[in-house]
Amino acid sequence: MPAQPTRPTIQNLLTETRRYPAPAEFAAQANAGAELYERAAADPVAFWEEQARRLDWETPWHTAHSWVDASGGRVERSTYRGQDEGLDTPANAGYSTSGASIPRAEWFAGGRLNVAVNCVDRHVAAGLGDRVAFHFEGEPGDHRTLTYAELQAEVCRAANALTALGIGRGDRVVVYLPVIPETVIVTLAIARIGAVHSLVFGGFSAEALRFRLEDTGAKLLVTSDGQWRRGRAIPVKEAADAAASGLDALEHVLVVRRTGDATSAVPFTPGRDVWWHEALAAASASHEPKFFDAETPLFIMYTSGTTGKPKGLVHTSGGYLTHASWSHWAVFDAKPETDVYWCTADLAWVTAHTYVLYGPLSNGVTSVLYEGTPDTPHAGRHFEIIERYGVTTYYTAPTLVRTLMSRFPDGAPAAYDLSSLRLLGSVGEAINPEAWVWFHEKVGGGRAPIVDTWWQSETGAAVMAPLPGVSTLKPGSALRALPGMRTLVVDDEGRRVPNGEGGYLVIDGTYPGMARTVWGDPQRYRDSYWARFGRQGYYFSGDGAKYDDDGDIWLLGRVDDVINVSGHRLSTIEIESALVAHPAVAEAGVVGVPDATTGEAVAAFVVASAAVDAATLRAHVARVIGPIAKPRDILPVPELPKTRSGKIMRRLLGDIASGRPLGDTTSLQDSEVPARIAALFAATRR
Template sequence: MSHDAITSLLKESRKFEPPAEFARKARISSREAYDALYRESLDNPESFWRRETKDLVFRTPWTETLEWNLPHAKWFLGATLNITESCLDRHLSTPVRNKAAIIWEGEYGETRTLTYAQLHRETLLLADALAKLGVEKGDRVAIYMGMVPEVAVAMLACARLGAVHTVIFGGFAADAIRDRVHDSQAKVVITQDGGYRRGNVLELKSTVDKALAQPQAKSVQKTIVLRHLGDKCPVQMTEGRDVWWHDIVDPNGHATREATIVDAEHPLFILYTSGSTGKPKGVLHTTAGYLAGVHVTSKYVFDLQDDDVYWCTADVGWVTGHSYIVYGPLSNGATCLMYEGAPNFPDWGRFWRLIERHRVTILYTAPTAIRAFMRQGDEWPKKSDLSSLRLLGSVGEPINPEAWIWYHQNIGGGRCPVVDTWWQTETGAILMTTVPGASASKPGSTGLPMFGVVPDVVTKEGQSVGANQGGMLVLRKPWPSMMRTVWGDDERFRRTYFSDVEGCYFTGDGARRDEDGYFWVVGRIDDVLNVAGHRIGTAEIESTLVSHPAVAEAAAVGRPDDLKGQALVVFVSLRPGFTAGDALANELGNHVGKEIGKFAKPDNIRFADSLPKTRSGKIMRRLLKDVAAGRETTGDTSTLEDLSVLAKLRTSDE
């Protein structure tokens, strides 16, 4: 092994086979069936992708499946299409026409339902209005909205015209909007007056005004404003620039806007990811490959059936919302629940009441949310009837085994398969998981590769490591939904993703592959800790701590140490009924020593009410490194959900 190999420490032997009743009805019902499809996807991708995308609408079929000039891929060459015809039009001649596409609930309990026919009509009416404002094929449109049905309408309307949308999460401040508008040179911004979050009004339009007042945002010609809160959030309209959605969208108009037909590689959207320094990266996804990826993964990973009510709890401002609220589920004719508010408003039972009220069958949420629910105690889910659930999913970061078990038992009642999914903004679609009717699940493992995906665990030199040895997680072959470049900066694309391991896409993660071929992600390579000569992934130390009954969440980071080179500091938030103090800190240190080894005992355990997280729920370990080292915070903090969390951590250190 290379000297920089990652030591994998997590010992997890539990295994959960698919329930027989679930497997009997599943789209893929055995490991043999999965293996055959996976093999075909690699050996004969032409036949695989033609069959698996036969339900989608291509105006012109493709003549070549893949053209690969590393690092650039082109998929389905020669094909022409418009993605909205696969998500909307194709359903109108079937019973899906009158099926609910989006069931929406606001934070205060109001509900709306849009059928596929209604969503199609709303999309065409807005597309027509955008065209009248001068939006054309290839133009960029920024969307800064909350979780309302119109955010999906706005995305689809852009796609209808062949315009490129860039959705900006509705929690970002004005500077983040300015930067994304400037980089994409957006022509139009679509926003709303305001939205609710934990009972508070978020003034979205006024934030847009601050962004557009800056000279870097001069590309914007028009702003479309949806009236959502009305008198509860009055706004100032700038004459000549701002127009009301309801003034330009004619509710009595004829929804006849023809789809603009585009090439397979035509840009569909830009989604910005913030880096540790400098300007955010504009991840560019194109049309046909992205559609194929999200369509096939939605169908098989969530085992979508005609009567499912599917709820992905992500915000549309993140890639999970793009792929698994809008394009993936709609291309399969699924019914999606969309919720505007916070998971703990007005209390920690809100998610479970939503599931009971709408008879949700599939729940797809983040490990951070699961651990937050764990921390509040088992009594909250017990107050609601969760018997409608048949499948659970996890997304966003590795799920530690104890959170997996809690989710499986307390939310799924022990009867629901759990699909832990690994993927990235850059990958567009899920790349590793356990297909729920076909493969056993191992708590903490992200499972097996999806179709057409070839992951590997390697050294820096690109050599594959053995079973249960840690290394760098790479992807050896292109896949349809992969990002095509960084918008306006192809050199950054090459440098960021294809320069670390020759011939491979480097994911930035460390991982191991076990003797059954299952992958276990051990954390970001940047977060690997050098402890007593061992390179240890943060996920494994954190999982060990969360396995202790006192711990709800943990984040492990390193700090410079004159003697050891690097000292291990762990930030811990506790479950109810436990008290922070030296005695518990010693107990937790001994727990790590027992489960992993004395060399891995933390040098310092710090208790915190909460940990700094992005608005998508990921722990910002980079900021915790600064706190642990006693230095000022550097880099981009625009994605931090609550700045006060960082302030409290610094105060507690003084």
């Protein structure tokens, strides 16, 4: 009797056939070529060594890569440099049975560098001190330009000020600031002296901030008197004081004056609190850097904490900077002499660590830094900024693309000149195909490729993305892994699923930018990421994905968000994309809810740009991807709950639709949104 076919792990519902080859003129000048894939696949370690040599190292590494996997097996790749022959000789490749069960990776061990020197000093030393590092625009409309030479002086002053406060190598510093130049300056200064930074979103509550202060054992908190948000000056210092109260490890609070007289009197604790401007005024603009081993921790990045307490992911110096710098150069086709690059992420998000701070600065690029929200004081603020600074590369989140699409369906008004744009980027979650096409045609003028990037806080930098001068783009797909990395879609047993089917997205092996551990809890690192597919050597991303017929990968959302309708495992992303493809729908959030007949049913929360009834939307979904995916419940809402990075918080929508108490809302852009949606939902049930 023939074997019965297994049910797909996650079903493939949506098919996208539009294709966008790399424009010939873009391909002719692109940084990265197609040959990189083959060369990197032949020897990934050698490939990453080549990229590491783009940086300045005070001491070269002696071991390029070592890895202890979840079962205790160890692999090493050493590089020995003969003084006479000057050749790099790989040796000692093999496995042994020694080692612990906690996975442990090292890259460029023995190599010593200074991350801040690589991002600032070396450009000044190369004669590029007059190049603009940042064009800053504050929400109230204030402007500031920082050249690389000016940035170097400010970072050196800040490094001296931190040292005077007793901060040194290995000490943890928590930064609770808005998107302002001081945030960049202090972050680089922390890196310069070998301390460890952890940036916290300025909209987080005192409780969320306190958790991070306690968990890191921070000696210093850097905060502000207030911050500007949606046209208002919001006090911050009082919340920072509440978070810092009674923490024995915390010695000082360094306070940046941002809102000044626009906020009320700032509480100040003598002996503990220090004004930023006073500390820097007393500090020298000259600082002699020290150099640190490649595996020295650089920062702790906390996950949003949507389930359980947040995990503090530890990223190290040499490997992370190698991955960040090269991927920025290749994926964003960085042209330091001519580019004006803008990544819109909040500086506390990992996207900004990598693609506002360390990636662009290590490549000597000019960037835009914007403090405010996209619709303050008007909906076209981002278009205005692109025109003002001649932005060439614009990297933002799908949620913002969908918002702009709903407000400007015909594209930017004629008053704005977006002709400087040559490249667009998407980050945060899968971008809906219709939003992708609108972004390409209406913002990019049909000429700018879109690099749709997939990566995570855990990966440090982009893992899957097109190479803009090489790849044929598919709206809604990040395509495949970048050179030097390998991603797979697998079933429950860790076997690659066939083309056309869905499963679990994993990363095969290690790479320089990966998080090394969870701060203070290495067992949680193993259990969260390596337990499920560790015996195959796979890191489990927690995301569902599918292959198309070409073997390219499409994200299907978090595995926890997959909906099981009558035994059919359906992706929330695909149903949302089908809804957004309707001209009346600007955004959609889809979740599963209990159903007595089908086990689970689809509930959709939609932000409509025009009047549309539920029956029309159900019929539309059935036509686009099939009757099995039709939403049972459709609720029009004015907005969706989103994290600070722009991701839709589907867990909270599920709580609302299922009548459960709302979970943690501290990571939201607006913590009041779930309550407003819950009230609307309750009204429909009366």
